[in-house]
Amino acid sequence: MSAPERIPSRGVTTAELLTEGELTVRGRIREASNAVLLCDVSYEGREATCVYKPVAGERPLWDFPDGTLAQREVAAYEVSEATGWGLVPTTVLREGPYGRGMCQLWIEPPDDEPEDGHGDAGQVIEGGAGLLALVDAEEPGEGWKAIGLAEVGEGRTALLVHADDERLRRLAVLDAVINNADRKGGHLLPTSGGRLYGIDHGVTFNAENKLRTLLWGWAGEKLTPEAVEALERLRDALGGPLGVRLGELITEAELDATRARVADLLASGRHPGPSGEWPAIPWPPV
Numbered sequence: 240m241s242a243p244e245r246i247p248s249r250g251v252t253t254a255e256l257l258t259e260g261e262l263t264v265r266g267r268i269r270e271a272s273n274a275v276l277l278c279d280v281s282y283e284g285r286e287a288t289c290v291y292k293p294v295a296g297e298r299p300l301w302d303f304p305d306g307t308l309a310q311r312e313v314a315a316y317e318v319s320e321a322t323g324w325g326l327v328p329t330t331v332l333r334e335g336p337y338g339r340g341m342c343q344l345w346i347e348p349p350d351d352e353p354e355d356g357h358g359d360a361g362q363v364i365e366g367g368a369g370l371l372a373l374v375d376a377e378e379p380g381e382g383w384k385a386i387g388l389a390e391v392g393e394g395r396t397a398l399l400v401h402a403d404d405e406r407l408r409r410l411a412v413l414d415a416v417i418n419n420a421d422r423k424g425g426h427l428l429p430t431s432g433g434r435l436y437g438i439d440h441g442v443t444f445n446a447e448n449k450l451r452t453l454l455w456g457w458a459g460e461k462l463t464p465e466a467v468e469a470l471e472r473l474r475d476a477l478g479g480p481l482g483v484r485l486g487e488l489i490t491e492a493e494l495d496a497t498r499a500r501v502a503d504l505l506a507s508g509r510h511p512g513p514s515g516e517w518p519a520i521p522w523p524p525v
Contacts, residue, residue: 251285253329257342262291262335273297273308273441274337277345288347292441293340300442302449305490308441309341314488315417315440316343318497321476322469324409328428328436343438349431370407371424371453373397384456387520399520401456405463406435411454412466415511416473416500417443422452423521444489446496448514451521458512467505474501 260282268275274296280289294307303311309332316330328344335342372383375397379385383400401407407427414422420442428436442449462470476482477498485494504511513519 251283253287253344254331256280256282256285256287257289257329257344258331258333260285260287262289262342264291264336276337278335278342280342288345290343290345291335291337291340292343293335293337295338295340297441303442303445305493306488309339310488311443312341312343312440314485315413315419315443317481317484317488318417318473319413321473321481322409322413323472324413324469326406326410326413326435326437327440328438346428346430346436346438349429369429370402370404370427372400374400386453386455399453401453403456404435407454408457408463409466409469410435410437411452411457411510412462412469412504413437414452414454415450415504416470416497418445418448418450418496418500419443420445420449420451420517421521422454423523424453444493444497446490446492449517450511450514451518453520455513455519457510460510462504462508462510467508470501470505474498474505477501 257280260280263279263281265277265279265288268277268290274293276291276293278289278291280287292309292312294309297308313330313332316327319325319327328346330341330343332339333342373389374380374383377398379398379400382403384403386399386401388396389399410422410427413419414437417440419440421439422437423439426437426439428438430436473481477485477494482494482498485497489497
């Protein structure tokens with residue numbers, strides 16, 4: 240996948256920079272529920288900005304008792320890379336100033352902010368990367384997909400929608416594979432170059448069905464030929480090097496469940512829908 244302009248296209252790779260580089264902590268991102276540190280990283284004359292999440296700063300989760308958030312973040316990156324879509328910024332495990340943790344390339348937001356309104360979409364949601372909106376209507380406008388009804392205060396409801404965007408559709412497939420339990424709008428990072436990244440994949444890969452996402456707009460629809468090809472690559476990779484790598488990051492039961500989800504998606508040929516066994520939509524949506 241391509242890297243920000245600060246990372247040269249030759250010489251030290253982004254993964255090498257993040258793994259081997261010297262980390263200098265600039266500050267803590269206070270909005271995060273676990274310890275998230277914004278850092279500079281430098282190695283052999285190369286430098287970048289990154290996020291460092293030490294395992295020591297993770298809060299225990301009763302429904303994710305095995306492994307660590309950091310390991311699952313790296314596992315999500317590995318799966319993303321195997322699809323060929325590059326939906327997750329480069330992410331590695333390494334030692335840092337506060338012990339072992341996850342280190343991920345920082346993605347700069349675009350210079351232009353989304354407008355308050357977006358045509359038929361109604362009110363664009365702040366923190367939703369311009370890809371989420373609330374509509375005072377029963378059906379989404381052209382170019383948008385319905386998620387569900389949301390309370391907006393004073394006993395009123397509005398239709399929550401997301402953009403009918405091929406980048407989001409790829410991310411919806413990735414989330415179905417990794418069993419993402421927390422796909423919020425704030426986890427969507429578009430770039431000025433037109434790329435879209437997803438971040439915050441610590442609550443993923445559970446052996447039980449915990450898919451909770453805002454990207455339900457394609458539920459029940461046929462997978463695109465591109466998605467089928469990506470899933471076939473994943474199926475093959477999970478029987479080889481990717482499976483070996485994930486075995487270092489998640490449990491055997493979680494790895495088996497990942498293989499089963501890929502097989503189920505290929506067998507059905509469709510985007511999954513909510514299971515009814517788990518809240519389908521994270522709230523608040525950002």
